[in-house]
Amino acid sequence: DSGVTQTPKHLITATGQRVTLRCSPRSGDLSVYWYQQSLDQGLQFLIQYYNGEERAKGNILERFSAQQFPDLHSELNLSSLELGDSALYFCASRRTLRDTQYFGPGTRLTVL
Amino acid sequence: AQTVTQSQPEMSVQEAETVTLSCTYDTSENNYYLFWYKQPPSRQMILVIRQEAYKQQNATENRFSVNFQKAAKSFSLKISDSQLGDTAMYFCAFMTDNNNDMRFGAGTRLTVKP
Secondary structure, eight states: OOSOEEEOSEEEEOTTOOEEEEEEOOTTOOEEEEEEEOTTOOOEEEEEEETTEEEEEOSOOTTEEEEEOTTSOEEEEEOSOOGGGOEEEEEEEESSTTSOOEEOOOEEEEEO | OOEEEOOOSEEEEETTSOEEEOOEEEOSOSSEEEEEEEEOTTOOOEEEEEEETTOOSOOEETTEEEEEETTTTEEEEEEOSOOGGGOEEEEEEEEESSOSSOEEOOOEEEEEEO
């Protein structure tokens, strides 16, 4: 158990819908990262937050947005969903820039 | 651009034997960190081992060790005494002090055969 939690574990929805994925980092970790892993592929970095502020952006679509709240949990919002958005979405957290990232169990999103 | 390359999409090894997974990376940074993550069928991403670029000594964690060749930009993972539970996707990853994100290779699918 990494100490990073993600909810829900599974999500099935339809095209055009909007969903919210939630992540709680390890206790004391200020940085939260979001990654997308499509079927049998590597991880693509989406976005990073540090203590409530956006710090880095990767290959994140305009239909996707995220935020980090004062209690340090983070939410990833995916809207106007398409079939190609079906993937495993991981959240990771770390304490400082030099620390290892620890991953949550992921949320599996299926868009039908 | 900083990239990570894993040239072996799939590998297999007999139980109790040794296997080495390859990883190369490209960066102009001098200070960086390298990782191997394991992703078993449960899809959880589990840290296997970490190496700081400024350390010359290769990292070791029980049956897992790395061969870090900084000049060649190579970072291979050796798994000794392979066990059935080692069956997983293995991802090599790279991170610098200046970048906030972690770059991942495409992964190597390792199967340990009984």
